Amino acid sequence: MASDLVRALKTKAKSLSLSSRKITYLTKDYAKLTWITTLKLNNNYLSDLPYELQCLEQLTELNLGNNVFDEVPSVLAHLCHLKKLYLYGNKIKHLQPQILEGLPNLVLLNLNHNRIKVIPPEIHRLGRLESMSITDNHLEQIPAELGLIKSLTEVNFTNNKLTRIPQQLYSLSQLRKLYLARNNLTELPEGILSWRNLKTLDVAGNHLSVFPVGFQFLTLEELFCEGNNLVSFKPMESIQEKEILSLKELSARMILRDSTNKFSMLSRALPFYPELQDLLSHWGQCAVCSMPFLTTWLECVQFINLKHMGMKSSEFIPVRVLLCSYDCFNxxxxxxYGLVQM
Ligand SMILES: [Zn+2]
Incomplete structure (x- = not known):
């Protein structure tokens, strides 16, 4: 029996570190340490764990970083008390849904430096997760279900292949830190003000041209946005055209304007037409005249000094603004400033 194990059995220590011992194989004898809460096996050559480790029912922290696992060891599906799981620096390609389902108490998950392409929708089974880090992988998209993990406060997807983030991520109202640097994002979806607790946003090294509507009202402490294609601060030619609105748009605007008056006939009739209500629920408001519009708007940009957002830098960033018409634009x-022609 290994001397570490003999000592651990004798002292009944709660924590056992076997880091950097060139271990290629862990014997099932370690399953006798049923009282340990922390097990560090990082910096070894492990590719699997014995099934018997499921007896470690007190285990709350497991570090398997920098080994040679090519999948998440299946015994983890039975370590349901785990709170912190480190699997960085392995060769993992897939996250098996059945393992995610077995870890309802996980608070921290670190999968940095692996080969993961897909996060399965079952990720939301990690219903207590606060910190998730999957940097330096091959992620192409994030499942909408991530938005169901309301406990998340810190998410790190730096250096992946993401082209977009799902709108549902805005339901993470506790989110404080979000790292999306070095991906292929072309835009952030509208609705960003739902991140009312966001303090750090890192979107450096993407393909963003403008920030979404209302961005300047976030209470950020740090913003990293270098290395994008941000619209630069120079006035653009104003476009003096007059647009012709569709009948649908004209009537939608009329109903939207009218529905703010509770006593009007239209707003009293609206509840009887749920489909129409649903259609009208996606309306926007003109930044100049405050009037509503539905599907036709003029996309403009305003330049916000980061200093005015409470940050140290006095750099200007472009933030999207929507106007109802050229009348307002002119x-x-x-x-x-005009961004795209209507
Ligand atoms: Zn207007």
Whole structure:
């Protein structure tokens, strides 16, 4: 029996570290340490764990970083008390849904430096997860179900292949830190103000051109956005066209305007037409005249000084603004610049 094990059996220590011991294989005798809460096996040559380790029912922290696992060891599905799991620096390609389902108490998950392409939708079974880090993998997308893990406060997807993030991520209202640097994002979806607790946002090294509507009202402490294709601070030609709105848009605007008046006939009739209500629920508001619009708008940009957002830098960033018409755009009492022609 290994001397570490003999000592651990004798002292009944709660924590056992076998880091950097060139271990290629862990014997099932370690399953006798049923009282341990922390087991560190990082920096070895392990590719599997004995099934008997499921007897470690007190285990709350397991470090398997920097080994040679090519999948998440299946015994983990039975270590349901785990709170912290480190699997960084392995060769893992898949996250098996049945293992995620067996870890309802996980608070921290670190899968940095692996080969993961897909996060399965069952990820939401990690219902207590607060910190998730999957940097330096091959992720192409994030499942919408991630938005169901309301406990998440810190998420790190740096250096992957993400082209977009799902709108559902905005349901993570506890999120404080989000790292999305070095991906292929072209835009952030609208609705960003739901991240009312966000303090750090890292989107450096993507393909963003503009930040979503209302971005300047976030209470960020840190923003990293270098290495994007951000629209630069120079006034663009104003476009003096007059647009012709569709009948649908015209009537939608009329109903939207009217429905703010509770006593109008239209707003009293609206509840009887749920499909229409649903259609109208995606409306926007003109930044100049505050009037509503539905599907036709003018996309503009305003430049916000980061200093005015409470940050140290006095850099300007472009933030999207939507206007209802060229009439509003051509007024000279605003500082919005045209971005795309209608
Ligand atoms: Zn307007």
């Amino acid at each position: 007024r000279n009492d605003h500082r919005y």
